Amino acid sequence: MKDTTELQRAVRNVGNIANLSTPLGLALAALSGARLHAVNGLIVADRARLPIVTASAITVGSVVVLPRARLDSVLERIPGLLSHEDRHAYQWAYCLGLPFIPAYLLAMGWSWLRTGDRASANFFEIQAGLELGGYTRRPRRPWDPGYWGRCSATQSLG
Numbered sequence: 001m002k003d004t005t006e007l008q009r010a011v012r013n014v015g016n017i018a019n020l021s022t023p024l025g026l027a028l029a030a031l032s033g034a035r036l037h038a039v040n041g042l043i044v045a046d047r048a049r050l051p052i053v054t055a056s057a058i059t060v061g062s063v064v065v066l067p068r069a070r071l072d073s074v075l076e077r078i079p080g081l082l083s084h085e086d087r088h089a090y091q092w093a094y095c096l097g098l099p100f101i102p103a104y105l106l107a108m109g110w111s112w113l114r115t116g117d118r119a120s121a122n123f124f125e126i127q128a129g130l131e132l133g134g135y136t137r138r139p140r141r142p143w144d145p146g147y148w149g150r151c152s153a154t155q156s157l158g
């Protein structure tokens with residue numbers, strides 16, 4: 001081990017195998033016909049055939065699945081993506097695997113309510129670095145009880 005970061009990654013990766021999230025990520029990679037690469041302590045599965053997925057990447061355990069695109073073309077668009085996904089891999093580890101899924105969905109729903117965007121107020125995306133992940137931070141909606149009533153009134157007019 002060269003440094004503590006490498007040791008932390010190794011512990012994380014063993015944890016993500018034990019908590020079954022990395023095996024789940026590898027199953028997703030295999031089912032989607034992705035190509036596997038080892039990059040900085042992560043397994044990157046690019047060119048995955050996941051037709052309905054709109055995200056640039058999905059990290060499951062220590063496996064980063066890239067729908068349709070090649071790793072180099074994704075990194076040209078979002079240079080910080082692997083640093084962002086590396087932090088998601090730690091989140092899988094500290095959530096002990098599968099509990100990450102409902103926790104992430106709750107955080108995503110909260111973000112949607114607060115900003116109209118799935119990432120801008122999502123704890124996990126903020127912790128992973130919004131800009132690194134290619135997200136633009138949207139402002140939070142005001143805490144005004146009348147706000148939602150006005151929104152639905154506007155929508156029913158339109």
Ligand SMILES: [Zn+2]
Nearest residue numbers: 084125128133
């Ligand atoms: Zn992310």
